[in-house]
Amino acid sequence: MFQKAVRKRAKARIGICGPAGSGKTMSALKLAFGIVGPTGKIAVLDTENESASLYAHLGDYHVAVIKPPFTVEKYISGIREAEKLGYDLIIIDSLSHAWAGTGGILEFVDSRTESAKGNKFAGWREATPKHNSLVDAMLQSQMHVIATMRSKTEYVLVDDERGKKVPKKVGMAPIQREGMDFEFTLVFDVDQERHIATTSKDRTEIFDGFHGKLTEEHGSSIRAWLESGESAQNHAGTTQEQQPSGPKSITQDQVMELEAKISEVGADRDKFLAYMGVNRLEDIPAERMTAALKALEAKTKKSDGTPGTVTDITAILAARRIPFKLDETNKEVYATPSYQDTASKEFLKTKGFKWSSSYKAWVIKMAA
Template sequence: MQLQTAERKRVKLRLNIASPSGFGKTYGALLIAYGITGNWEKIAVIDTENDSASLYAHLGDFKSLSLHPPFSPDRYMEAIRICENAGMEVIIIDSVTHVWKGQGGLLEYQNSLGGRYQDWAKATPLYQKWLNAILQSQCHVITTNRKKQGYNMITEGNKTKVEKAGLDDEIRDGYEYEMTIALEVINDKHLAKASKDRTGLFVDKPEFLITVETGKQILDWCNQGRSTEPENHAFTEKINSCNSIAELGRLYIQHPEYQQTHNAQFTKRKKELQPALMTADAHLNHQNLHSNGNGSI
């Protein structure tokens, strides 16, 4: 634990786009992603929306990973790891609504436990683990979620009536506050506005159309400050210098801040060390056989 002067560092984008179905969430996410990378082949879409991303295949050769039920947090996290290990620069998760209310999602899981308030004690850690996989990814991450009509119950005297109350996000309350930017597509003309913005690029600005330039603007903001690449490279070298799986495990436990960002490097080094471990075990077993007169261990 060390007190130090605050310093602006380069960051990876965490952006959410919310809207009702048909307002252009997926299309907007792809345009922003291309503005960030300038390379369609470095963009991956984790698609829970019945392969809807394929409707935009004419834009470029982006990658797609279809995610089918059950929509558990673990399956989302596995999909994120696949994209990271493939060297993607931007991951689009379209959408996160299913991890909340889809088949096998968190609401269904909490319901299966009894649906009581105390059952969230088991469901919430799964949500947080899933959220951390997004927040700690080494890639830029863009997510989408659906919005639905909200309602209020109004009591007047002995009568109760239901009134429309705007649109509600179909994801856990507070999700957008974890993002760098949260955009809402407000109508079928694809106009967007910021509901939360740490960059200052879109706050108090009129509604706008999401374009490739939007992604370029955001990338410029992300790249302000000191690069963390030297630190990341130095830690990768530490991983590669581990000579046993036990040593690699100790390094992993000692540095939780690198567990997600360097997951691909940890996995790669573990696979490299496994053959050596098997060879060592075989050699030890061979020695034990020869040191025992009856051939038993």
């Protein structure tokens, strides 16, 4: 039976992505201390050669080391054990090993493919349910969950203080199953150079436009947001007569404005609706109209449909975690999204990229 949608109290589900050395573990711990408060218990599953213990000066937490092979079963066992021992929050550092590490999912698929005489589908038929079981263990846990994920790295050209192009190492897509970020409430991307975090996903709206180092205070803000939801008991006991009227939705003119903006920037409509947490544009609360426009404007392309500068294009690709390489001599950018990443390929088309079978990449020629 349908009921009025109410945001209930929930546990944190946070992803922190970044290249090696970007400060993912320290950022995770600082958020964790803020989320659980001074009396909370924190557990860490450490796959990074016991590096989590290097930050013991930050506060009290317990560590369980996972050594190779990094099987899904070891991760799930660690989560279950932490639940039994009454921890309030678990940090999985790093989740990437379960995917691409020794004994991880990709290696499991390769071994099954070899035994099945090259039939890769046979490997994935077994691997997908295994990985899904790990995702379910995280999502259904009664603990708060923070998972760090290593990012692939690429070099992009940026302008220095003198306006000259200089290479900068940036994190790209996380080393993890495609679309994994959709499982989290919050996803932060941390850069390697200054340990600055930005949000690539934020259902809380706390970190809209955030650009800075993560602190314990940010964790406290997340805890306040989580606890501001309605308790399941109160929601279950609320009668239809007692339920307050819902928030006012956007007007029809605002719906048309969003329709035009979606078309203008080439946004994925379904992903935009999912980001806003609604099924239709008409259901967007009036107070979230500004946030909706900001989300779409972040994807704005030039009105004449032509590509911008190399820096503009590479910044957009980096923001969307689409792997790419630069050919500065020929003024070309080569984007290489995965075969299954249909959304990214459609996005590249809107930006003027063309598929090149010679380069096995999506290519765009920049203005001289």
